[in-house]
Amino acid sequence: MKNDESQNEIVHEELPAEHEDSLISFLHKVIRLAIKALAILMVAIILFGVADVVFVVYQRLMEPPVWLLEVGDIFQIFAAFMVVLIAVEIFINIRLYLGTNILPIQLVIATALMAIARKVIILDFDTITPEYVFGIAAVVLALGVSYWLVQKKVKQPWS
Numbered sequence: 001m002k003n004d005e006s007q008n009e010i011v012h013e014e015l016p017a018e019h020e021d022s023l024i025s026f027l028h029k030v031i032r033l034a035i036k037a038l039a040i041l042m043v044a045i046i047l048f049g050v051a052d053v054v055f056v057v058y059q060r061l062m063e064p065p066v067w068l069l070e071v072g073d074i075f076q077i078f079a080a081f082m083v084v085l086i087a088v089e090i091f092i093n094i095r096l097y098l099g100t101n102i103l104p105i106q107l108v109i110a111t112a113l114m115a116i117a118r119k120v121i122i123l124d125f126d127t128i129t130p131e132y133v134f135g136i137a138a139v140v141l142a143l144g145v146s147y148w149l150v151q152k153k154v155k156q157p158w159s
Helices: 022-062 071-099 105-121 130-153
Strands: none
Touching (some): 022 071, 105 130
16 A cells, blocks of 8 residues: 555554564564454354344244334344444454554544444334433534544545
């Protein structure tokens, strides 16, 4: 990947493979190995999540009345889909962290937006308090503004 001056502003060196202290260098390598293990585990979770989505869809379609979905069923299916999509976004964050020298701030904020969107989609307005709704609204607003500001400031190489 080309390393020009605009990218130098966002280059991170938290875990350099080479460090003047051999212990720190070894620990950085161990942490990078742990991050690779997390990536492998995330792929396994994504596959289990896809199987869960298939199971949830099958369950909802087989319940009487067969092949008909109610609004609540559709929300549960959406929630199952969103969990898998969030897991995919987290995997992409891990992969970008390992594969580039770029800190994927915009992608991290987008992942958080997707997670909070999932929460909004499955909200049960019969059981939540107004304070909870205001709290969710504040988080959505803060993340939206953050995303807009980061997108305006930095053009990411993967977008």
